[in-house]
Amino acid sequence: MQTLENLLNHKTIRNYKPDPIDEKTLNTILEAGFRASTTGNMQVYSVIVTKDEAKRKELCKLHFNQKMVEQAPILLTFCADFNRFNKWCRQRKAEPGYDNFLSFFTAAIDALLVAQNAAVAAEDFGLGICYLGTTTYQADKLIDFFNLPKGVVPVTTLVVGYPAENPAQVDRLPAKGVVHYEKYADYTPQDIDEIYAEKESLPETKKLLEENQLETLAQIFTQNRYKKADNLHFSKVLLKVLEQQGFMNND
Amino acid sequence: MQTLENLLNHKTIRNYKPDPIDEKTLNTILEAGFRASTTGNMQVYSVIVTKDEAKRKELCKLHFNQKMVEQAPILLTFCADFNRFNKWCRQRKAEPGYDNFLSFFTAAIDALLVAQNAAVAAEDFGLGICYLGTTTYQADKLIDFFNLPKGVVPVTTLVVGYPAENPAQVDRLPAKGVVHYEKYADYTPQDIDEIYAEKESLPETKKLLEENQLETLAQIFTQNRYKKADNLHFSKVLLKVLEQQGFMNND
Numbered sequence: 001m002q003t004l005e006n007l008l009n010h011k012t013i014r015n016y017k018p019d020p021i022d023e024k025t026l027n028t029i030l031e032a033g034f035r036a037s038t039t040g041n042m043q044v045y046s047v048i049v050t051k052d053e054a055k056r057k058e059l060c061k062l063h064f065n066q067k068m069v070e071q072a073p074i075l076l077t078f079c080a081d082f083n084r085f086n087k088w089c090r091q092r093k094a095e096p097g098y099d100n101f102l103s104f105f106t107a108a109i110d111a112l113l114v115a116q117n118a119a120v121a122a123e124d125f126g127l128g129i130c131y132l133g134t135t136t137y138q139a140d141k142l143i144d145f146f147n148l149p150k151g152v153v154p155v156t157t158l159v160v161g162y163p164a165e166n167p168a169q170v171d172r173l174p175a176k177g178v179v180h181y182e183k184y185a186d187y188t189p190q191d192i193d194e195i196y197a198e199k200e201s202l203p204e205t206k207k208l209l210e211e212n213q214l215e216t217l218a219q220i221f222t223q224n225r226y227k228k229a230d231n232l233h234f235s236k237v238l239l240k241v242l243e244q245q246g247f248m249n250n251d
Numbered sequence: 252m253q254t255l256e257n258l259l260n261h262k263t264i265r266n267y268k269p270d271p272i273d274e275k276t277l278n279t280i281l282e283a284g285f286r287a288s289t290t291g292n293m294q295v296y297s298v299i300v301t302k303d304e305a306k307r308k309e310l311c312k313l314h315f316n317q318k319m320v321e322q323a324p325i326l327l328t329f330c331a332d333f334n335r336f337n338k339w340c341r342q343r344k345a346e347p348g349y350d351n352f353l354s355f356f357t358a359a360i361d362a363l364l365v366a367q368n369a370a371v372a373a374e375d376f377g378l379g380i381c382y383l384g385t386t387t388y389q390a391d392k393l394i395d396f397f398n399l400p401k402g403v404v405p406v407t408t409l410v411v412g413y414p415a416e417n418p419a420q421v422d423r424l425p426a427k428g429v430v431h432y433e434k435y436a437d438y439t440p441q442d443i444d445e446i447y448a449e450k451e452s453l454p455e456t457k458k459l460l461e462e463n464q465l466e467t468l469a470q471i472f473t474q475n476r477y478k479k480a481d482n483l484h485f486s487k488v489l490l491k492v493l494e495q496q497g498f499m500n501n502d
Contacts, residue, residue: 001375003254010286034423034424041423046429087440091444094473095473095479097482098482100483101486102485102489103477113382124254136360183398187338196339222340222348226348231349
């Protein structure tokens with residue numbers, strides 16, 4: 001059960017050695033990605049590989065200056081992509097009807113399953129990975145950067161490289177806080193206290209609260225990390241991107 | 252490299268034995284899921300386990316009568332879920348700002364990475380899986396069925412069970428048709444011909460065209476499988492669901 005062990009031992013890596021990843025390894029990681037389930041076997045996604053050092057430095061700026069973005073040898077940007085499929089349809093006397101929100105979301109699901117397969121495959125090679133949530137925040141800028149045509153939207157990015165650190169595994173909520181049986185059992189105030197008790201009692205949490213001079217861990221999220229004003233701003237960016245890339249013709 | 256082999260050998264399973272999955276196996280699959288990367292370690296997802304036979308029969312109807320839905324012993328419905336996190340925030344003197352489209356998409360990414368990890372873990376146990384794309388089409392009905400509160404939206408479903416078939420692995424587009432280096436190289440008509448050549452020449456494709464009395468494989472998609480009118484209908488359903496579940500307050 002090496003696979004299960006790999007999955008259960010996952011750690012996000014944020015410091016990388018500059019060592020390159022050989023072509024065969026990269027190709028195998030991508031092949032493993034493309035074996036993920038895909039809606040109707042349409043494969044409505046694309047992956048953009050960034051190796052070039054100058055381009056990694058530019059991408060680093062776009063991804064909010066997270067140093068690992070220029071440090072690691074490879075970035076994989078996963079895109080929802082109906083462009084290729086639409087072109088194929090038009091070249092084959094078929095009129096595509098994929099310029100709508102459902103089609104975008106279908107393609108995004110496809111792209112994300114590929115990304116997670118690639119992440120698991122990379123770790124099997126002893127590589128480390130980190131997902132960049134900044135991909136959706138900066139979708140408009142990444143579209144310019146990569147020259148993405150209509151029908152293509154970046155949905156996530158994987159940093160991939162050999163780890164230069166071996167961090168402790170981070171906490172997760174107890175499974176009973178995340179799993180429901182048969183029906184969704186909504187949370188009572190007592191449930192919430194129990195589910196978050198361990199996380200709140202961690203030494204890291206206490207340190208964070210002192211550093212940020214805040215009373216609760218939840219405030220670190222709402223006031224520092226994922227603020228309402230930022231979320232609203234990036235919601236508008238992302239919805240505008242969907243429109244510009246031709247995925248909001250819903251009538 | 253057992254993990255890589257597992258990933259590269261993936262096949263979707265559509266016929267299942269009725270054999271149950273023991274609790275320990277299910278719990279390990281879910282734990283492997285929860286080890287997937289998650290935005291800011293927020294874990295903004297929930298999983299609903301369906302084992303009950305009567306409920307599987309009802310779900311089978313909701314999922315367009317795909318027989319495997321009642322045949323397999325377990326269904327896992329993966330939901331984008333900010334409800335739990337919002338409740339925690341409010342209980343901890345923090346005002347959540349997660350009622351917007353970006354937050355929905357963030358939670359959907361979280362849920363989908365969990366789903367793919369769970370799929371890979373299940374296959375490591377010798378189980379088979381199938382994703383149900385019907386989850387987003389029927390999101391409104393699944394919300395009623397599972398009693399999902401505001402802040403929760405189903406994004407995908409995995410059918411899980413012991414395989415009662417051993418199908419051949421299906422085709423994938425050549426990697427060069429899906430991977431781009433440094434920039435997105437848009438497809439020429441000749442590229443499109445090359446990328447789809449193998450798929451179009453498969454015996455299954457010829458059989459499909461005869462059965463459907465259509466000229467091209469692309470027409471099978473646009474006229475039969477994923478029709479514009481259906482996409483528009485389900486786009487409206489999904490956008491309405493996002494609004495009703497409190498994810499479209501973007502101003």
